[in-house]
């Protein structure tokens with residue numbers, strides 16, 4: 001079963017090799033979509049996550065605190081994201097998949113939750129999406 005949660009963050013970045021305006025420092029109101037898979041928990045009076053793959057609220061708190069506040073929101077992404085070689089939406093989405101694989105999966109409150117895909121919207125018109133294979137292929141040095 002799949003579940004998804006959306007987030008937002010405001011950040012600055014630059015793309016130093018771009019041949020247009022994006023080589024200059026500028027900002028975006030990013031939107032982040034995270035799609036997870038996992039097993040739905042059986043209803044059980046002792047389990048407050050009954051009927052869920054994972055509680056959206058728990059996912060929200062962990063991602064906000066440990067990913068967005070720590071690395072992404074109100075940051076200069078070129079300096080704040082460890083091990084990323086370039087801050088395009090493509091690299092950011094793959095880096096976030098890798099972060100989920102390392103830091104979120106296996107968390108005691110999240111059961112067998114697995115990241116499937118991450119979509120990073122850089123503007124309201126443009127996004128990039130990465131899956132596990134993309135993240136593994138990019139081999140970030142974190």
Ligand SMILES: Nc1nc2c(c(=O)[nH]1)N=C([C@H](O)[C@H](O)COP(=O)(O)OP(=O)(O)OP(=O)(O)O)CN2
Nearest residue numbers: 015018022026028087088089090122123125126128
């Ligand atoms: N494939 C990608 N192309 C571009 C990326 C990217 O991450 N992946 N990023 C940029 C820049 O960061 C830029 O800020 C966004 O580009 P663009 O859509 O061209 O800019 P605007 O939203 O300002 O569009 P206008 O129509 O000019 O207002 C570039 N390309």
Ligand SMILES: [Zn+2]
Nearest residue numbers: 013022026028
């Ligand atoms: Zn940009």
